[in-house]
Amino acid sequence: MSEPLLSVESVYRSFGGVFAVRGVDLTVAPGELRGVIGPNGAGKSTLFSLIGGQLAADRGTVTFAGDRIDRLPAHRRAHLGIAIVFQGARIFRGMTALENVMVGAHATTRAGFLRGTLRLPPHYREEREIRQRAREALGRVGLADWADRAAEALPLGQQRALQVARALCGRPRLLLLDEPAAGLRAAEREALAQLIEELKAGGLTMIKIEHDVAFVTRLADRVTVLDLGRVIAEGTPAEIRADPAVVAAYLGTAA
């Protein structure tokens, strides 16, 4: 097996004495699509925040592409290529959809403040390239027609698609998706599944939190099951569906 892209080792995080994540290990190989499932309060979103840097771990290590990242602030982790799409609308109100996506390119821009302010030629080239890339990203998530609309005017499902486009514009190496299909209509869900398959074919490594077991098991290479802050099972979708502990903790109540 090749060197893992992401490796989380015995990570703990508590809130007021209650552990949301306790001793989680997670290893994701390059190009893998990992599904993470678990009942409400299992610690899925907390785990994402620990990888992305929105929360600091109490204990344990997070390694990305061979480097320890668990003490880095969130924006530094983004520059290393970790992108997150949250469940809630984390968009930039007061900016157009296209501008929202262009902000996502910040993690990859090279032109400094002075060059940008003085509007020197390298800045023009880069600005044009970013605009082009942002339009492509909008097209990939089916929002090409919304480019010049105010971001907050988009319906919730499209706001999440906008976050996906913003993340893609930053050319991530690891994309974390927190329940991307929640609240979407069937057609939108199908389009999303197709996009994820395309991204996977393009070699992007992804971790996807999912409530919808059918959705996650259809797309994922491997699935990790969390319950009460712990990993209770990990394996291929077929293995997970057959695991008695999973059925008891999760599938039993959901089915």
Add this chain to the structure above:
Amino acid sequence: MSELLQYLITGVGGGCAFALVGSGLVAIYRVTRVVNFAQGAFAVIAALTASTLLATGLPHGLAEGLAVAVGALTGLLVGLVAIGKPGTPPGAALIATLGLGVFAYAVEVLIWGDQPRSFPGVPGAVEIFGARFQAHYLLIIGATLAVFAGMGLLFTRTDVGRALSACASNPYAAKVVGISVTRMGLVSFAIGGALGGLAGVLVTPIQLVTFDYDVTLIVGGFAAAILGGLVRPALTLAGGLLLGVAQALVAGYGNAAYQMEVALVLMLAVMVWQAARKPIVQEETA
């Protein structure tokens, strides 16, 4: 008629200084949620620096440009003290800027003394439709409009500008896409310093500047900025010009001693009106 026109033009000129100081407040507040009480000091320090540089024989333009750069640097230093430590609450940073604004008095008096200073601006006078005024007013108005247009481009057409807007809109999401919110806060303080400095060097030829002139500028600038809820540059420009014209009319037809009161009344009226409509400061609830 020509008298009215004269008051309008000088009022717009004076209002430009308020608009620039106010837009500096807006630039900083939008990104950091800090009301920067040291904003007037940027203008005074730049004005006094320009007077010294001109006295040493530096040509016009270069001296003023360097003075604006000193204003930007001062802004950066104030920013480092006020918000340099990530996680500093805006309230604590506000108190820090207030302290630094007072501290600036000591530095200014130490370096430049307490006597008013001025330096010549654009020489000569202009006459339009019988209204006579100093040609320098045209420079003030032209430079202010150019700067506001430039700011518009900066915020929409550059990565740094978009990053600043992103921090203003949703700091949480800004960090997610790799923006250092603390660094952008410092950039906003430097921009605020440059805008304040520009106001200072533009206004000095028509207005004697002393170390405590910052009070006049910050009251006027705040009155201008509050019209746009401290977050809208275009309304700040409108507010500054409105205030400048109102003051010029009061001074022209009434008594020049009431200029500060005009600013305060306008500010209070806007705040009362806005409070009746909605909370003045709407926090992003993301």
